[in-house]
Every structure is written in C-alpha cells, then in structure tokens.
Amino acid sequence: MKRFKLALVATVLMLSLAGVAQAATGPARARLDAFATGLHALTGHFSQTLTNVNGQGGKTSSGTLALEAPREFRWDTTAPCKQTIVADGGRVWMYDPELEQVTVRKQSTEEAHSPLTVLTDLKQLDKEFNASERGERDGLAWLRLTSTSKDAQFAWVDLGFDANGLARMTFRDQLGSTTEIRFSQWQRNPVLPPGTFDFVPPEGADVIGDVPQISIQPIRN
Secondary structure, three states: HHHHHHHHHHHHHHHHHOOOOOOOOOHHHHHHHHHHOOOOOOEEEEEEEEEEEEEEOOEEEEEEEEEOOEEEEEEHHHHHHHHEEEEEEEEEEEEOOOOEEEEEEEEHHOOOOOEEOOOOOOOOOHHHHHEEEEEEEOEEEEEEEEEOOOOOOEEEEEEEOOEEEEEEEEEEEEEOEEEEEEEEEEEOOOOOOOOOOOOOOEEOOEEEEEEOOOOOEEEEO
C-alpha cells in the first residue's frame, strides 16, 4: 500500500502541468501541444486501476483532481476509500483518514524526474524525458515518455490523447506493476477557490515525515 501511494504521488506530479520533450513529432505530440498551450490550471475527474506484475488487478479508485502551474496540485480519492494528496509548491501532504495519518515529503524530492510536470512548461521535459510516438490504439493517439534519469521511478509512461486532449495515462513502475488512469470532465483554466492547495492536518491525525518547522494548528470541528 505504501508503494502504491508513492506511485500515485509521482503520477500526479507527472500530470501536473508541463509539456513533452525531445523532438517527438506526430499526432500525439501535436495533440499534447494543443492541450498544453495556454494552460495554467486544470480540474477534472479520474478513475485509476493498478495491475500487478502477474497481470492481476484489484486496486481501483476514483475521484477528482486540480492542478495549477507551476507546481501545485490536489488529488482527492473519493472511492472506494477517501484519501487526499496536496502539493503546495514546497511539500507534498498525503492524508489517509482511515489511518488518521498525514505523511509529509519535500516536493522537490518527490518531483524529481517525474512526468505530470508535463502540461504547462514545454521546455522542462526536454531535459527530463525522451518522447516517441506510439501510434493509434483504442481510438487514441499515444505518446511514450521514458526518463533520462538512471533513478527513474517508471520504466515508461504512455499518454493517450483524443480530440479533447489527455484522455488516458498508463505507466509501468520498475517492479513491473502497471497503473492506468482515465480522465474526464476536464475544465481548462478554471478560477480555483482560495485555499485549494493549502493543507492543514486534521485534529488528532499523526503527522510524520519532513514536517515544516512551523507550528501547525490542527483543524477543529
């Protein structure tokens, strides 16, 4: 479960608003460019399925996400269990209500060589990824990203585009597990409510990890 959560964090950061890399040309790259041009904020819905190295599925979740350039995102899983992941530009906060636990990590560490930083900074991925066209499949144009880092968390990431933009993402981690995420109900450049990317640990929750050296006032009901 811990590895699944870390993969989820990397996935969100990967989608978090940046453009793709290294001179891939073709239908998928053209659709990515069209989707990313002028984009500074994004909201939508997701459905995510994890399949292990033996081809066995079982971990499926769904919820909503919000992204804002350059480095903020919110990923709220609503089913089957609630979970919140918030990146505020400095740290990534993962809250599991069932465990009453908040895990904090420096965002720079989580974000290194991670692809959802691909929709608002079309120059960044030139340094971090190679991109190649993967042709048409399931009615989508596919682009594959492979990290240039020897410490990459993923073997590859495939982005699938329809006429409206990013529709699906599939990635395989270094242990052979595959995660597929389907996106829907995108809203481009919405006005996001104040505090969307702020996180304050709920009262009673255990807070572990790289906690900021400030006094955290818990939320009181």
